[in-house]
Amino acid sequence: MLQAALARGTGRRRAVFEVFARSLPHGRRYGVVAGTGRLLDALEAFSFDDATLEHLDSSGVVDRPTIEWLAGYRFSGDIWGYGEGEPYFPHSPLLIVEAPFAEAVLLETLTLSILNADSAVAAAASRMTAAARGRPCIEMGSRRTHEQAAVTAARAAYIGGFSSTSNLQAGRSYGIPTRGTSAHAFTLLHDTERDAFTAQVQSLGKGTTLLVDTYDVAEAVALAVDVAGPDLGAVRLDSGDLLAQAHEVRAQLDELGATSTKIVVTSDLDEHAIAALAAAPVDAYGVGTSLVTGSGSPTAGLVYKLVAREGPDGELTPVEKKSEDKPGVGGRKFPVRRRDRNGFAEAEVIAIDHRPESDADDRDLLLPLVRSGEVVGREPLDAAQERHRQGLAELPRVALQMSRGEPAIPTLYEEP
Numbered sequence: 001m002l003q004a005a006l007a008r009g010t011g012r013r014r015a016v017f018e019v020f021a022r023s024l025p026h027g028r029r030y031g032v033v034a035g036t037g038r039l040l041d042a043l044e045a046f047s048f049d050d051a052t053l054e055h056l057d058s059s060g061v062v063d064r065p066t067i068e069w070l071a072g073y074r075f076s077g078d079i080w081g082y083g084e085g086e087p088y089f090p091h092s093p094l095l096i097v098e099a100p101f102a103e104a105v106l107l108e109t110l111t112l113s114i115l116n117a118d119s120a121v122a123a124a125a126s127r128m129t130a131a132a133r134g135r136p137c138i139e140m141g142s143r144r145t146h147e148q149a150a151v152t153a154a155r156a157a158y159i160g161g162f163s164s165t166s167n168l169q170a171g172r173s174y175g176i177p178t179r180g181t182s183a184h185a186f187t188l189l190h191d192t193e194r195d196a197f198t199a200q201v202q203s204l205g206k207g208t209t210l211l212v213d214t215y216d217v218a219e220a221v222a223l224a225v226d227v228a229g230p231d232l233g234a235v236r237l238d239s240g241d242l243l244a245q246a247h248e249v250r251a252q253l254d255e256l257g258a259t260s261t262k263i264v265v266t267s268d269l270d271e272h273a274i275a276a277l278a279a280a281p282v283d284a285y286g287v288g289t290s291l292v293t294g295s296g297s298p299t300a301g302l303v304y305k306l307v308a309r310e311g312p313d314g315e316l317t318p319v320e321k322k323s324e325d326k327p328g329v330g331g332r333k334f335p336v337r338r339r340d341r342n343g344f345a346e347a348e349v350i351a352i353d354h355r356p357e358s359d360a361d362d363r364d365l366l367l368p369l370v371r372s373g374e375v376v377g378r379e380p381l382d383a384a385q386e387r388h389r390q391g392l393a394e395l396p397r398v399a400l401q402m403s404r405g406e407p408a409i410p411t412l413y414e415e416p
Contacts (some may be wrong), residue, residue, distance in 0.1 A: 011102035025297035028403025035118030085388030120294035125160025141292030
């Protein structure tokens with residue numbers, strides 16, 4: 001596309017691309033934007049070095065004029081987008097890229113590969129933390145995904161409300177709090193369970209978390225309190241009937257005087273399992289596989305589509321595809337979240353080629369991210385997590401239901 005557009009001269013036409021989802025994953029009531037900060041970092045580094053250009057040339061991917069154009073590639077356009085952590089709905093314009101066609105079209109795969117993966121994890125994390133009802137969730141999915149995706153998934157999970165991660169590189173790269181516990185291998189290494197608990201407590205202190213389901217749970221809990229005393233930080237359950245065991249262990253800990261010792265549960269949890277444990281005396285959840293794979297929806301289903309291009313008169317002209325199954329809506333979009341007098345969201349209102357007629361309760365959704373090629377929209381990761389918290393709080397309560405349903409609010413297009 002790039003080679004042909006450059007040769008034709010149309011590659012220099014001003015163009016507007018839009019990132020959106022035609023629908024949410026089946027039954028989901030909202031999505032969560034994540035990956036924007038990573039995309040901005042990637043955009044700054046996006047260029048073609050000599051080795052890359054040599055490969056493109058020698059393999060015949062593109063012709064010499066295109067190679068020469070790529071050698072000087074730097075994005076010079078403008079980008080707006082929803083802030084990280086923001087809930088979104090079908091057809092929400094999550095990212096708007098305005099630049100010469102040749103510059104903007106190259107960003108499709110870069111943009112979608114980041115936003116699709118991160119938004120899928122953030123949405124799963126949001127559902128899990130909502131089900132946890134304020135109890136902390138720990139991201140523990142590093143061993144269930146690609147080694148680099150493990151780090152970025154931890155970042156997305158934090159945006160979606162997780163309190164910490166077991167991935168130390170994510171802590172190093174993004175400042176996410178890190179937490180972890182010992183594994184069964186540590187207990188099995190020692191001659192007795194007492195030896196294992198003693199070694200851990202002597203090394204890490206009484207505030208550590210002891211894994212108590214390697215052999216017999218009741219015996220291990222008694223042993224844990226005997227070794228660490230009533231000030232033991234926590235015990236972890238990783239198998240069996242977690243609901244029943246949590247009640248039994250809580251009662252046993254209280255009888256032993258360890259009333260402040262917390263109970264952490266793991267074992268293939270997802271949002272539905274967490275919700276089922278709502279009545280149990282559980283203090284924290286460790287989640288792995290389901291989280292980093294999007295809890296059944298490993299991609300957010302986002303697309304990157306041309307919605308306007310420069311016409312012969314120099315003005316932007318809306319464009320859209322007419323295919324039966326995947327129709328488009330052309331034109332530059334301007335979205336707001338329409339809220340009632342109590343601050344609860346009623347609809348996602350999108351105007352085309354003009355700003356919506358808003359009232360005092362409407363909230364603008366687009367933020368400037370890149371201006372004339374320069375990143376202007378960076379923010380701390382904690383700001384994204386807080387935006388998510390506030391955005392979720394303004395949605396109707398139906399948004400937090402775990403059952404399958406329609407999007408929590410409708411998406412409406414404002415008439416010109």
